[in-house]
Amino acid sequence: MSNSGGIEVEQKFRLNDVAALEKRLMESGASFVSNQEEVDTYLRHPCRDFSQTDEALRIRQIGDWSVITYKGPRKKGPVKVRKEIEIPIGQKTLPMWLDVWKSLGFEEVAQVRKNRRAFKLEYKQRRFTITLDHVKDIGDFAEVELVVFDQAQADLAAEAIQDVAALLELHDLERRSYLSLVRGIIEPPVAEVH
Secondary structure (H helix, E strand, C coil): CCCCCEEEEEEEEECCCHHHHHHHHHHCCCEEEEEEEEEEEEEECCCCCHHHHCCEEEEEEECCEEEEEEECCCCCCCCEEEEEEEEEEEHHHHHHHHHHHHHCCCEEEEEEEEEEEEEEEEECCEEEEEEEEEECCCEEEEEEEEEECCHHHHHHHHHHHHHHHHHCCCCCECCCCHHHHHHHHHCCCCCCCC
8 A cells, every 4th residue: 555654554364265255345345446466576774684673675566667665663463563654666767776775785685476456445434455465476365454644543443454354254364474475485494403
């Protein structure tokens, strides 16, 4: 979801039956918004370990459109709550941005490729974004998301997201990011030698 500097509140769930969830979405009054291919390229900071600080810097490409996203550390709790800043950039300037970051010591960590189908759902006077993602090499997921602009709203949004997850019968919570899941495939953990 594009925003200029809000708080992203979301939960992600693994899906075994995408068609059943689509049916529940339609029965709940959700409306289809878009279907698109997304390529997310994550960058590593030269002096700051984002895996330790729980931050992320990502470039998302959707066709001829790109956006830079910074994600701040997650707050504790059952629902993912974190600062998110998104800045659209021109497709023709993307190679120059990458050149600037690489010149400053940033490196590409991994790419996450997915097909994302987005829906909007009006529920209890809130407008939720629900995405159905097929992520290359790791499977199918649903995300339920709201973007708010202060911590008090974030706490209420977290409760509302749990209500929507229950309404849609989403139970298989996935706390890891797509980046973590993909990196688990690209860089499997090294077994300890005793």
